[in-house]
Amino acid sequence: xxxxxxxxxxxxxAVLIFxxxxxxxxxxxxxxxxxxxxxxxxLGSWYTTEF
Amino acid sequence: xxxxDFLIDLQKKLKRYGVKNANDYLDYYSEYLDDLIESGxxxxxxxxxxxxxQKVLLEILSDEDVVIPETSKKAMGNLFLALGLxxxxxLVAALYITVLGLIFALLVCALAFGVAxxxxxxxxxxxxxxxxxxxxxxxxxxxxxLLGLGVIFEQLFILSGKGLFDSSKYLFQKFSPREAx
Numbered sequence: 635x636x637x638x639x640x641x642x643x644x645x646x647x648a649v650l651i652f653x654x655x656x657x658x659x660x661x662x663x664x665x666x667x668x669x670x671x672x673x674x675x676x677l678g679s680w681y682t683t684e685f
Numbered sequence: 686x687x688x689x690d691f692l693i694d695l696q697k698k699l700k701r702y703g704v705k706n707a708n709d710y711l712d713y714y715s716e717y718l719d720d721l722i723e724s725g726x727x728x729x730x731x732x733x734x735x736x737x738x739q740k741v742l743l744e745i746l747s748d749e750d751v752v753i754p755e756t757s758k759k760a761m762g763n764l765f766l767a768l769g770l771x772x773x774x775x776l777v778a779a780l781y782i783t784v785l786g787l788i789f790a791l792l793v794c795a796l797a798f799g800v801a802x803x804x805x806x807x808x809x810x811x812x813x814x815x816x817x818x819x820x821x822x823x824x825x826x827x828x829x830x831l832l833g834l835g836v837i838f839e840q841l842f843i844l845s846g847k848g849l850f851d852s853s854k855y856l857f858q859k860f861s862p863r864e865a866x
Contacts, residue, residue: 637836640844648836655829662823 705752795838802831
């Protein structure tokens with residue numbers, strides 16, 4: 635399977651990897667319980683401040 | 686130039702312009718010249734009277750009964766196409782460059798997502814030891830999403846690049862003068 639040639643199977647595998655990553659991200663994200671409102675109100679500087 | 690030379694010259698020129706009913710015109714001018722010669726003119730005087738080969742040729746080509754085959758009309762079409770090049774050329778070039786730009790954008794996306802995916806994947810290993818598994822899982826999820834997007838864009842780049850290459854090759858072969866001969 636050459637990744638530098640177009641292959642439908644590679645494309646399907648990539649979509650599956652993307653979906654797997656998305657599921658993993660959302661599960662762990664909800665488990666981590668981030669305060670999204672707080673993150674947004676600090677405009678990305680949340681990681682430098684304690685809240 | 687006598688009458689025969691005149692008619693041979695006219696025949697050659699009519700053939701070059703692809704006039705299908707050339708014999709009708711040759712017969713007509715042959716009779717016309719005969720009449721003039723019978724009325725007392727010499728061959729040269731008779732030819733001068735009808736206007737010479739070039740003038741007769743122009744008269745024939747502008748005649749409404751002249752039959753010029755389709756290929757000559759096609760050649761005229763090609764001529765207009767070539768003359769219109771300054772008009773449609775930039776439009777086609779702009780379209781081609783736009784498509785090239787879009788394909789290049791796919792390549793850039795593939796590289797960006799791919800590099801970011803690998804970087805986040807490596808850093809997720811650091812996160813396992815520095816923080817905890819839950820954070821590492823979150824980062825791994827993001828890494829897989831980025832890598833997936835990278836491969837999707839890479840495959841789309843290859844597909845569209847091959848499509849453009851094949852269509853350019855087809856058009857080049859179709860309009861290449863070497864192929865047309």
